[in-house]
Amino acid sequence: MQAIEAFFPLLSQPQKVVITTHQKPDGDAMGSSLGLYHFLTGLGHSVTVISPTNWASFLNWMPAVDKVIDFEKEQPKCKELIADANIIFCLDFNTLSRIKNLEPSISSASCVKVLIDHHQQPQEEAFTYGISNTAKSSTCEMVYDFIIASGNQDKINLDIAACLYTGTMTDTGSFRFSSTTASVHRMVAFFLDLGLKHSVIHDNMFDNFLENRLRFIGNALLNRMEVFYEYNMAVMCIPKFDLKKYDIKTGDTEGLVNYMQSITGIRLAAIVIDREEERKWSFRSKANFDVNEFARKHFEGGGHKMAAGGRSSDSLEKTYNHFLTVIKQYETELNN
Numbered sequence: 468m469q470a471i472e473a474f475f476p477l478l479s480q481p482q483k484v485v486i487t488t489h490q491k492p493d494g495d496a497m498g499s500s501l502g503l504y505h506f507l508t509g510l511g512h513s514v515t516v517i518s519p520t521n522w523a524s525f526l527n528w529m530p531a532v533d534k535v536i537d538f539e540k541e542q543p544k545c546k547e548l549i550a551d552a553n554i555i556f557c558l559d560f561n562t563l564s565r566i567k568n569l570e571p572s573i574s575s576a577s578c579v580k581v582l583i584d585h586h587q588q589p590q591e592e593a594f595t596y597g598i599s600n601t602a603k604s605s606t607c608e609m610v611y612d613f614i615i616a617s618g619n620q621d622k623i624n625l626d627i628a629a630c631l632y633t634g635t636m637t638d639t640g641s642f643r644f645s646s647t648t649a650s651v652h653r654m655v656a657f658f659l660d661l662g663l664k665h666s667v668i669h670d671n672m673f674d675n676f677l678e679n680r681l682r683f684i685g686n687a688l689l690n691r692m693e694v695f696y697e698y699n700m701a702v703m704c705i706p707k708f709d710l711k712k713y714d715i716k717t718g719d720t721e722g723l724v725n726y727m728q729s730i731t732g733i734r735l736a737a738i739v740i741d742r743e744e745e746r747k748w749s750f751r752s753k754a755n756f757d758v759n760e761f762a763r764k765h766f767e768g769g770g771h772k773m774a775a776g777g778r779s780s781d782s783l784e785k786t787y788n789h790f791l792t793v794i795k796q797y798e799t800e801l802n803n
């Protein structure tokens with residue numbers, strides 16, 4: 468993977484660009500993709516954003532989200548666009564397995580591939596150019612840096628600002644995590660000077676759900692959470708029954724894992740959700756417990772040191788028991 472500076476000259480010719488991101492895109496994945504979409508479209512390139520799967524409806528206010536194509540719904544069209552592209556951008560993921568059924572088409576494409584990502588251990592050999600920086604708050608912040616480094620700060624408009632603000636805000640827990648550097652605040656100040664209405668974005672992202680989601684969260688906290696003080700850990704196990712009962716859709720479970728971290732002393736919060744195709748784990752940690760390593764080692768996953776995810780093909784009960792077995796190895800570490 469070559470340094471991103473070597474890529475910039477390619478922007479001076481009109482290119483056919485595909486932008487993709489990880490499956491079930493979150494605020495950072497969708498925000499960085501659409502932020503880059505608006506920037507590159509403004510430069511005169513022909514750009515399409517392809518998502519490997521569907522996404523949460525609370526992202527549907529984002530400018531140009533209606534132009535994003537869901538690979539699972541429109542495979543032939545996506546494959547054609549990928550085959551025809553000169554440049555493919557891969558945003559907010561470190562390994563091609565994160566793009567699910569889109570992986571074969573992207574792997575076999577012979578065009579220029581560019582990675583912009585902040586996850587640990589990126590698959591560098593899969594990309595021509597790229598930036599990987601685990602110290603960055605979000606891929607949105609990295610797209611902002613990319614635009615500045617390419618000498619195009621003056622091209623940042625309100626659509627770009629709204630998209631990039633969104634992912635930076637969601638990936639920093641509303642500017643709360645330690646990844647929220649002075650540079651993050653300077654970027655946000657730039658967006659506000661431009662006229663960005665940040666409170667509208669917070670409303671769109673957090674105050675736009677149905678009642679059933681709140682009832683679902685209430686039930687999860689009351690009936691689906693176990694706290695293991697001997698491990699400084701809380702674990703939530705969400706059965707399919709709950710997802711059906713409360714009519715839970717993509718994105719409705721986002722952030723649920725964070726509630727458990729508000730209990731004093733909790734160092735590890737874990738949640739497993741019984742999804743259609745797999746059991747999906749989310750891990751959050753405090754005080755140096757490395758959930759990226761943990762998810763890699765035990766649950767075919769990864770992510771960041773303090774926020775990671777994983778998966779299992781086992782039943783909910785089996786994967787939960789597996790978790791309770793392997794966590795025993797970490798008792799001393801979690802107790803210190």
Ligand code: 5GP
Binds near residue numbers: 489562565749771
């Ligand atoms: P979440 O728990 O919110 O789904 O994900 C937390 C972080 O871990 C995110 O940065 C996400 O991209 C990453 N992540 C989630 N699931 C997986 C996975 O299965 N594999 C890898 N490599 N990263 C994941």
Ligand code: MN
Binds near residue numbers: 495559585605606
């Ligand atoms: Mn991210």
